[in-house]
Amino acid sequence: MKHIDFYLDFISPYAHLAFEHLPQALEGLSYSVAYKPVLLGAILKHHGQLGPAEIPAKRSWTYRHVLWLGHANGIPIEMPASHPYNPLAHLRLALSTSDDGRISRLVAETIFRNVWRGGEEAGDATRLAALAAQLKPKRDMNGDENKALLKRNTDEALQLGVFGTPAYVLDGRLFWGFDGLAMLRAYLAGDAWFEGPQWAAADQRPSLLRSSKS
Known part of the structure; x- marks a missing residue:
């Protein structure tokens, strides 16, 4: 059985779509999944990127x-009524149900659907309080332990080359995006293409891009 680390941020609509579609996309295959919340904003900043919603x-x-x-x-x-919004409360709430940075599929589903169904304000304090009551966290969502788990997950994702969400890592290989689910399925199903030069050598070539200082 293959194991997948699924890196997600609730602010990402593509992460929501991929989360919902994952069981169908991988139907019939043997795998396990660890759902790991990360701070997408920190990942984008690390790579010097703007988020899609920051470019009109x-x-x-x-x-x-x-x-x-x-x-x-x-x-x-x-x-949601406003987007982008600050997802820290949702990320910390999710991690307050966890001891090791991994959250259950039920927790992820509950938060994703709270954000991406109904068209309401994702960050509304009353809705967040109701969501917390529903999830029954183990500790204060704003506590240091949750902040540390979020940083650890985010740092781990960066070390693995994650540059956005949703991202899936298995066998040291990185797959990204909603449309990456088809590629992920092919790898899990044993497609020999992944052992050939098109995967291994695709990025092994020089770039003709020059810096602005050139």
Whole structure:
């Protein structure tokens, strides 16, 4: 049985779509999954990237695209009333149910659906309090232990080369995005392509890009 580490941030609509679609995408295969919340903003900052919603034209496309993907794949999704929003409360709440940085599928599902269904304010304090009451965390969501677990998960993801969410890591290989689920399935199913040069050598070539100082 293969093991998948699934790195997610509840702010990401693509992570929501991938989470919902994962059982269908990998149906019939033998695998286990560890769901690990990470802070997408810290990952983007590490790589010097802007988030899709920080680029106006890309923001418009992204929101239309994720709603289309939900429609096309039968996955319920509605944009929150405000987006992007600060996901720290959701991340820390999720980790307050965990002892080791991994959360259950039920916890992830409950939070994702709270954010991505209904079209309400994801960060509304009353809704967050109700969500916490539903999940019954083991400790204060704003405690140092949850902050440390989030940092550990995020640092771990960066060490593995994660640059966005959703990201899936197994056997030291990184797969990314909702559309990466098809590739992930092929690898789990034993597709020989992954042992060939197109995987191993795809990035082993020089870049002609020059820095602005050149």
